[in-house]
Amino acid sequence: MNIEWHHFFSTGASSITGSQIRQFFALTERPEVISFAGGFPGNEFFPQEDISQALSEMIMEDSRQSLQYSPTEGSYELRILLAQKMNREGGGYCEAGNLVVTDGSQQGLDLLSRILINPGDPVLVEEPAYIGGISAFKSYGGQPVGIEMDQEGVIPAKMEKTIIKLAEKGRKPRLFYTVPNFQNPTGITTGFKRRYEILALASRYNLVIIEDNPYGDLCYDGEVPINYKALDREERVVYLGSYSKVLIPGIRIGWLAGSRQLIEKVTLAKQSADLCSSSLGQQLAYKLTRDGYVEKHTKKLNCLYREKRDTMFAAMEKYFPANICFNKPGGGFFIWVNFPAYYPASKELLDLALQKNVAFVHGEGFSSNGGGKYSARFSFSQPCLEEITAGIKTLGELFQEIESAWMAKTANCR
Amino acid sequence: MNIEWHHFFSTGASSITGSQIRQFFALTERPEVISFAGGFPGNEFFPQEDISQALSEMIMEDSRQSLQYSPTEGSYELRILLAQKMNREGGGYCEAGNLVVTDGSQQGLDLLSRILINPGDPVLVEEPAYIGGISAFKSYGGQPVGIEMDQEGVIPAKMEKTIIKLAEKGRKPRLFYTVPNFQNPTGITTGFKRRYEILALASRYNLVIIEDNPYGDLCYDGEVPINYKALDREERVVYLGSYSKVLIPGIRIGWLAGSRQLIEKVTLAKQSADLCSSSLGQQLAYKLTRDGYVEKHTKKLNCLYREKRDTMFAAMEKYFPANICFNKPGGGFFIWVNFPAYYPASKELLDLALQKNVAFVHGEGFSSNGGGKYSARFSFSQPCLEEITAGIKTLGELFQEIESAWMAKTANCR
Numbered sequence: 044m045n046i047e048w049h050h051f052f053s054t055g056a057s058s059i060t061g062s063q064i065r066q067f068f069a070l071t072e073r074p075e076v077i078s079f080a081g082g083f084p085g086n087e088f089f090p091q092e093d094i095s096q097a098l099s100e101m102i103m104e105d106s107r108q109s110l111q112y113s114p115t116e117g118s119y120e121l122r123i124l125l126a127q128k129m130n131r132e133g134g135g136y137c138e139a140g141n142l143v144v145t146d147g148s149q150q151g152l153d154l155l156s157r158i159l160i161n162p163g164d165p166v167l168v169e170e171p172a173y174i175g176g177i178s179a180f181k182s183y184g185g186q187p188v189g190i191e192m193d194q195e196g197v198i199p200a201k202m203e204k205t206i207i208k209l210a211e212k213g214r215k216p217r218l219f220y221t222v223p224n225f226q227n228p229t230g231i232t233t234g235f236k237r238r239y240e241i242l243a244l245a246s247r248y249n250l251v252i253i254e255d256n257p258y259g260d261l262c263y264d265g266e267v268p269i270n271y272k273a274l275d276r277e278e279r280v281v282y283l284g285s286y287s288k289v290l291i292p293g294i295r296i297g298w299l300a301g302s303r304q305l306i307e308k309v310t311l312a313k314q315s316a317d318l319c320s321s322s323l324g325q326q327l328a329y330k331l332t333r334d335g336y337v338e339k340h341t342k343k344l345n346c347l348y349r350e351k352r353d354t355m356f357a358a359m360e361k362y363f364p365a366n367i368c369f370n371k372p373g374g375g376f377f378i379w380v381n382f383p384a385y386y387p388a389s390k391e392l393l394d395l396a397l398q399k400n401v402a403f404v405h406g407e408g409f410s411s412n413g414g415g416k417y418s419a420r421f422s423f424s425q426p427c428l429e430e431i432t433a434g435i436k437t438l439g440e441l442f443q444e445i446e447s448a449w450m451a452k453t454a455n456c457r
Numbered sequence: 458m459n460i461e462w463h464h465f466f467s468t469g470a471s472s473i474t475g476s477q478i479r480q481f482f483a484l485t486e487r488p489e490v491i492s493f494a495g496g497f498p499g500n501e502f503f504p505q506e507d508i509s510q511a512l513s514e515m516i517m518e519d520s521r522q523s524l525q526y527s528p529t530e531g532s533y534e535l536r537i538l539l540a541q542k543m544n545r546e547g548g549g550y551c552e553a554g555n556l557v558v559t560d561g562s563q564q565g566l567d568l569l570s571r572i573l574i575n576p577g578d579p580v581l582v583e584e585p586a587y588i589g590g591i592s593a594f595k596s597y598g599g600q601p602v603g604i605e606m607d608q609e610g611v612i613p614a615k616m617e618k619t620i621i622k623l624a625e626k627g628r629k630p631r632l633f634y635t636v637p638n639f640q641n642p643t644g645i646t647t648g649f650k651r652r653y654e655i656l657a658l659a660s661r662y663n664l665v666i667i668e669d670n671p672y673g674d675l676c677y678d679g680e681v682p683i684n685y686k687a688l689d690r691e692e693r694v695v696y697l698g699s700y701s702k703v704l705i706p707g708i709r710i711g712w713l714a715g716s717r718q719l720i721e722k723v724t725l726a727k728q729s730a731d732l733c734s735s736s737l738g739q740q741l742a743y744k745l746t747r748d749g750y751v752e753k754h755t756k757k758l759n760c761l762y763r764e765k766r767d768t769m770f771a772a773m774e775k776y777f778p779a780n781i782c783f784n785k786p787g788g789g790f791f792i793w794v795n796f797p798a799y800y801p802a803s804k805e806l807l808d809l810a811l812q813k814n815v816a817f818v819h820g821e822g823f824s825s826n827g828g829g830k831y832s833a834r835f836s837f838s839q840p841c842l843e844e845i846t847a848g849i850k851t852l853g854e855l856f857q858e859i860e861s862a863w864m865a866k867t868a869n870c871r
Contacts, residue, residue, distance in 0.1 A: 110706070
């Protein structure tokens with residue numbers, strides 16, 4: 044008889060939960076579905092020929108570097124380039140020794156959780172926040188505590204109030220997790236002044252800031268404010284970067300930059316987690332960064348994604364009823380949509396949308412305090428322009444029906 | 458002033474320790490050093506042209522599969538092939554749904570530790586055992602308990618005695634970790650009969666067996682006994698496989714096969730750990746497995762590594778003093794060497810060897826009970842034939858000096 048595996052699971056295993064977004068994976072593979080769900084880069088923007096050529100050059104030039112195991116902390120050459128990039132963009136003073144290459148920035152979140160979170164620790168997060176961050180913290184027993192945002196990002200007064208409230212219960216948060224640029228899921232960029240205020244709060248209450256910045260380089264209007272990492276004078280900011288959005292996700296290459304004390308511990312944790320990141324991926328990232336290709340490609344992406352964003356925003360303005368609120372993000376992949384409270388919960392809206400072969404992500408998964416019931420995340424990164432317009436139009440019709448039903452209902456009640 | 462990061466580390470972070478082998482990485486990069494330290498495949502055996510061509514074909518054929526995010530559990534096509542491989546080799550009845558693709562088998566060890574180990578749990582391991590296994594268990598608070606081996610593998614009577622002794626202290630192990638084929642670090646292959654006995658013990662004491670098999674296909678004489686996974690009738694065996702030794706480590710592709718109940722939980726843990734494995738690596742593994750290339754390449758590797766093994770064994774027989782004991786493994790990468798107790802500890806021997814630009818791994822890191830002081834692991838996989846002979850000759854001279862000094866000393870004492 045087969046053993047009952049549930050008896051073997053550790054206490055910690057129960058806090059490991061899945062992301063609804065990954066559950067969409069199978070669904071969004073179906074060709075008839077227009078998906079605004081996944082935060083995946085557009086397939087049509089992958090520079091397949093250039094990548095193919097770069098891979099074959101580097102493997103033939105130095106197969107050892109590309110195919111053998113690499114150091115746990117990552118290729119030295121790549122880390123030098125990444126440190127230069129960080130310094131150039133005001134990432135604080137950064138050397139190769141301040142960096143670890145990770146399997147996408149998700150692994151950075153996982154390793155940080157592993158070495159910084161004790162079960163039961165409160166972790167301050169944006170409300171709403173990136174699902175992958177929430178699930179990494181939770182999987183090590185962390186308890187995400189959401190801080191209300193406005194269009195400038197997390198509100199410092201609310202943050203301080205939360206810290207004081209937690210202190211009254213004898214609890215002390217030690218981490219604040221933020222996606223400051225074109226946030227996932229809201230698209231909001233934390234303002235420049237706001238970053239100073241948050242950093243001052245972090246200093247006052249001795250918090251570590253985890254600055255997760257996969258979208259900062261995908262900037263469609265103007266510029267993003269300077270990084271927390273560059274403003275930090277106390278080494279309390281840990282920065283997470285990624286090649287997933289500006290090049291390709293399929294190599295799983297990101298990086299983590301921070302204090303050497305932290306980097307040492309992260310490296311040990313990574314050694315036990317997977318020995319090292321893909322050498323093939325690291326060499327590709329190195330070659331294409333060194334040759335200036337990534338930067339050039341990012342500029343091209345900015346034009347292409349800007350068009351997608353504009354198309355989605357225009358379609359929403361045209362087809363969505365006036366009571367539905369949404370923003371126009373300055374970059375990244377996401378538009379956050381708020382429905383009126385007389386709508387069905389966004390989870391039910393999603394079911395209705397799926398019947399019409401359109402997908403998005405309902406808001407609850409991003410919330411750590413039960414919010415998001417009438418919100419949803421729309422990603423414009425993957426569908427083509429025609430699909431964006433068609434999908435939003437379909438949803439607009441659905442929402443109009445809901446409006447009409449509600450109008451009829453309220454009219455009857457009068 | 459900079460913050461003091463040590464104050465931020467979690468309780469669990471203290472149990473994360475490094476592997477001495479990875480510390481050798483920098484050292485063994487030095488061209489003047491002949492390294493028998495790392496368990497890395499030989500650089501000269503990487504089929505760079507074939508890999509380069511396969512990559513470029515698959516990227517041009519289907520860039521989405523190779524460059525986009527992939528499902529957390531891994532590419533369906535690859536998992537089908539891996540399930541077929543497992544079934545063909547007697548891996549028990551295995552379907553795609555019984556498999557998760559991992560970042561090398563090290564990630565399999567990490568994910569299993571995460572979901573199966575509570576802090577303080579005893580974990581039965583071979584004595585000596587693979588360092589990466591020990592460090593994964595420890596990093597989740599597991600306490601490796603070594604079981605004595607003979608040339609047939611772990612000794613069942615010793616295993617049972619250990620379980621009973623632990624029970625007397627109110628402790629119950631739930632896991633047994635083994636590398637049954639050409640074990641890292643001893644090169645020992647667990648005998649066929651022995652596997653039955655261990656499995657019966659596992660059943661009697663309700664243990665899960667983690668069967669880690671990166672070397673099974675690198676078999677230089679005869680055949681390896683059937684897998685634990687194939688003998689298992691209770692779904693209590695979890696199997697870990699890897700492309701690192703039979704193809705290349707630089708793509709970080711391994712797999713984990715087991716009960717569906719387990720696979721579900723592992724998939725959730727992986728989602729939070731790094732979302733998914735490299736799509737580029739998975740597609741390469743898929744293409745080269747599907748086309749029969751990996752199998753053909755493995756046959757070639759078996760001839761090439763056999764020559765290296767024979768060269769190292771012959772050199773040891775020729776140059777090492779008669780009191781030094783070592784085995785001739787039937788496959789894999791490693792020869793385990795036992796020194797007489799009148800030798801300096803192997804840690805000191807290593808220091809002496811490094812002065813002569815030869816490296817190996819001293820035995821203590823592989824032990825969970827303070828053993829290994831007079832043992833060392835020699836890997837023949839990386840150096841070329843000439844280097845193997847030269848390195849062993851150099852060490853032979855060093856060991857002869859030690860013998861002479863000891864002879865002189867004991868003669869003086871008489």
